Amino acid sequence: MSKLKFKIEELKSALARMEGVDVTIGSIIEDTWEESMGPTPMPSIDTLRAWDHILLNRYKPFYSPFCDMCCLCTYGKCDLTAGKRGACGIDMGAQQARMYLLSSCIGAATHGAHARHMVEHLIEKLGGDHKIDLGRFISVNAPNIMAVVGMRPERLSDLRKVLDYAEEQIVQCLSATHTGQEGSSIDFESKSMHVGMIDHVVMEAADIAQITGYGFPKGDPDAPLVEIGMGTLDRSKPVVICVGHNVVTGTEIVDYLMKKDMMDKLEVGGLCCTAHDLTRYEKTAKVVGHLSKQLYFIRSGVADVIVVDEQCVRLDTLKEATKVKTAVIATSDKICYGLPDRTNDPTGEIIKDLVNGAPGALILDSEKAGEVAVEVALRISEKRRKLKALPDKQEVMELARDCNVCGECKRTCPLDLSIPGAMEAAAKGDLSGLVDIYDLCLGCGVCEPVCRRDLPILNMVQRAAERKVKEEKHLLRSGRGPILDTEIRHVGPPIVLGTIPGVVAYVGCANYPKGRGALAEMAEEFLRRKYIVVASGCAAMDIAMHEDEDGKTLYEKYPGDFDAGCIANVGSCVANSHISGACIKIPSIFARRNIRANYEEIADYILNRIGACGVAWGVYSQKAEAIAVGCNRWGIPVIVGPHASKYRRLYLGRKDIEDDWHVYDVKARGERVFVGPAPEHLMYASETKEECIVMTARLCIRPNDTTKGRMIKLSHYLDLSEKYFGTLPDDWPVFVRTEADLPIAKKDVLLKELKEVGWKPGRIPDPTNLERFKLKWR
Ligand code: SF4
Ligand code: SF4
Ligand code: SF4
Incomplete structure (x- = not known):
């Protein structure tokens, strides 16, 4: 795609006479794809509205408000119950649809920002002309992009153009959620569909960029079986864990270890989607688990260094990691945690400070972050091994005796788990109730702050279930x-x-x-x-x-x-x-x-x-x-x-x-x-x-x-x-x-x-x- 500019020196027609007019046509798609251009290249917010209305006419939106107030602007907050309208005139249906659109915009923007970072990083590393090659069995290499944007990306730089278009659409959709914009629930839904469609475009851009840039499996049905579970980590080695969704720094950690021939000296793993992508890059990387494992894992103290990138990362990571003396390296401008920006500091100085007890550092240079993560883990692991992160079983029983069975934790728990009962049993030496909670628990942690006895409920659960945790080794x-x-x-x-x-x-x-x-x-x-x-x-x-x-x-x-x-x-x-x-x-x-x-x-x-x-x-x-x-x-x-x-x-x-x-x-x-x-x-x-x-x-x-x-x-x-x-x-x-x-x-x-x-x-x-x-x- 490129802009086309030309000048009309003179044009005479039945309708008009023009002289010296500069004409700019927004974008022209240039590629070698012989398929003829369809009717809706780079659709804007209303291009596919008719299709949405066909769908929404049959599949009618059904709203079950999670919240029946609106507090988006200072006119409000407005009560939208029982047919009431907000001060801006919005009704409940449109408000619910607006909130869904807002959520979808957040989702698409998050994937879009991820894709932008990935594409720009890989262009810097490999050059914009780097070919998008998904192997000889994939010629329809970007079906979402091809069907929506109307182009078949051939080089990394083509993805920049895809993202330019997508970002504009996300902004357009987001703007419709402002007070006094769209007022129809059906048209909010149509815009949600639009931004949802864009979400698939940007996800595709991110994934084909990383597949091609990092040599991930290219549609391989026999992709390797890799280890997953909290018990897969060899705790006798230093441990670096990446948390989030953007694998750029994870690849740098692996590259640094390879360069130093130390791959077997350190455990590298991940939590959440970064873990998937780490194993796509290096099959010996470990997958600790999914989102609900984060808090348990951080508190276990197993990680010497936690590297956070972006999306779905617990916001108390730094606080919790500090308690168990795990160093935190933040690597994305999306999650800075208030940490000092050490991006331009000498690597040796950052390592020294983290080894000496600085809780964390923001390092926006992925290569530097990779080196720091490895070197810090190697240096602090020995000392950290003596650290006791969880209470022992005897202490669990003693702590449980302090529980007054008030039931506040159970009332707060989204799953209504029987924590008080488990505590009562634990106080008498039976930890099985706590073990059962480990299996059921979401790891959200909201039960702890409401406990007036300040009991470390999750730590107690985790210690009680330690055998299960250690045996948690599976294949993915x-x-x-x-x-x-x-x-x-x-x-x-x-x-x-x-x-x-x-x-x-x-x-x-x-x-x-x-x-x-x-x-x-x-x-x-x-x-x-x-x-x-x-x-x-x-x-x-x-x-x-x-x-x-x-x-x-x-x-x-x-x-x-x-x-x-x-x-x-x-x-x-x-x-x-x-x-x-x-x-x-x-x-x-x-x-x-x-x-x-x-x-x-x-x-x-x-x-x-x-x-x-x-x-x-x-x-x-x-x-x-x-x-x-x-x-x-x-x-x-x-x-x-x-x-x-x-x-x-x-x-x-x-x-x-x-x-x-x-x-x-x-x-x-x-x-x-x-x-x-x-x-x-x-x-x-x-x-x-x-x-x-x-x-x-x-x-x-x-x-x-x-x-x-x-x-x-x-x-x-x-x-x-x-x-x-x-x-x-x-x-x-x-x-x-x-x-x-x-x-x-x-x-x-x-x-x-x-x-x-x-x-x-x-x-x-x-x-x-x-x-x-x-x-x-x-
Ligand atoms: S956006 Fe509308 S409904 Fe919401 S608070 Fe403002 S005036 Fe009230
Ligand atoms: S909130 Fe605390 S004290 Fe109350 S039942 Fe739960 S664990 Fe026991
Ligand atoms: S962390 Fe606590 S509140 Fe959350 S699901 Fe587990 S037991 Fe329930």
Whole structure:
């Protein structure tokens, strides 16, 4: 892309006469991609509004206000309950939609800033001409960017142009949340969808930059199995742990160790998504765990040095690390912790100060930060080993005797965990209640400040569960990156026909109650049924924390391909873009649709033909909101859960409104045809894993399913409903278009029931929701 400037010396037309006019055209896309430009390159905030309205007309926003006041400006705070409007005129629906947009803007801005840092860093390191090479099996190298921006990035510098566009769109969307701007809930939702779409663009830019710049696996189904868990760290060695999402400094730590030939002298690991990316760079790096492990891990005192980069890092890291004499190095201008900026100080001086007890340093030069982290860890580790970070078991019992069983901690705990009961038992020498809490706990730490006896509840829990902590060693398949073109060619037809019953993507922050295991159990249910399972971020880690009775995780039991009955871990948070990317690649590679700047056609294809469903289990962040609504705009439903009441806004279909479920049938000259509620919702909240499993199978049903595909999907839906709820779902008849859709094993019984309810056969259309395509595609 570049600006085009030219001067018109003289122009005469019927309408006007011009002389000496300077003309500037904003951007021209220059690349070697031969696909012709589609209708919506670099869409602005309103370009795809019509598509959003098609979706929102069917999937109506449902608001469950988390807060019914608004305090965004000094007119307020305003009470928006019972139909009241704020002083600016906003009503409750628009306010809820505005808050969702604000969250999505925060999410997209966070990924965008991450992408910008990554791209600029790699351009400085490797040069703007460095080729974006994802290997010989990936030619559709950036499906989100290609379909939205209209360009195929070939060099790192091309990503700068992508980010210029994306940043402008994020600013435009954010500006709409100001007081006295947008006032319609539906148009707020459309803007959320816009910024969600941009979120996938910037995530993709970040991930393809780091794949190409750092040599991460390029869609490798056999990416190595790496170690995960608090017990994987060899505590006899100095330990450096990176926390956050931006792996730049982590790679410098590894490079420094390699240069000094000391890789085996020090343990390098990570928490949260940085950990994923560290293992993509160096397979011997350890993954400590996901977000909810942060506080436990910091307090364990195992890390000699903690390097924080950005996103989802606990804000009390410095305070907690100081207590256990762990040095903290902040490496991003997003998280400075009030630390002195030592970026330009001599390396030796920073090392000396940290070794002598300075709590931390802000170092914005990643290479310097990498060297300092290693050298400090090497020098303080010996001394720190004598440090006692947690109470011993005897002390745990003594502390527990100080508990007055007031129950304040339980009342504050978001999971209502039985801490007082566990304390009572511990006081009598039985630590099992505390051990149970370790399994269930989110590690949020909010129970401690309310304890009037100042009991270090988490430290007590962790000591009680020390055997479990030490045994926490599992295997995770390192993030493979994008889906290969060859895989898409192989699975595209069965996905679109429905004979691969669905693609289920597990994403999210693993911030869910009742312990681990829910994600792995849900994933295995669909793996056994030959769905394609994909995972990313903390959800991919959480899946690896669960072993079967033979001690195996799903990554050891099932292949890492993008294929039926396989589980593909795509990587860190920004690798979520490869999940939407895989859906975009199917119409491009299998159906030969043009994807270039052709958003609506591709989203319409995905909505009607690709039985994909995202499951965001235990999500908590604004990034997750942006990712989810970005999927929704592509026509991919998302289930969030569990704590369903916190999700503020859902997109729910109404299967009782028959008119909502009609599409144009291209085969029948655009006639409107009823297709049933497929997919029924775009964003749905489940409270339990059982409900989530059954809903996942339902949301994989699509209008385009062939009779064989529908029969397979319906079989799973009915079987899962019987398995988990003990009965058939009451809505199954709406998914039956012809007798051939019925599962063979139950056909006679079901047919009899259909006749009783007056069922009439329907038609299997060539579906589109876009009126302009109703007679013919393109
Ligand atoms: S933005 Fe509107 S609703 Fe919110 S506080 Fe200001 S006037 Fe009240
Ligand atoms: S708040 Fe403290 S004193 Fe009260 S029950 Fe909980 S642990 Fe015991
Ligand atoms: S740290 Fe654990 S026990 Fe304490 S409030 Fe949070 S979830 Fe409950």
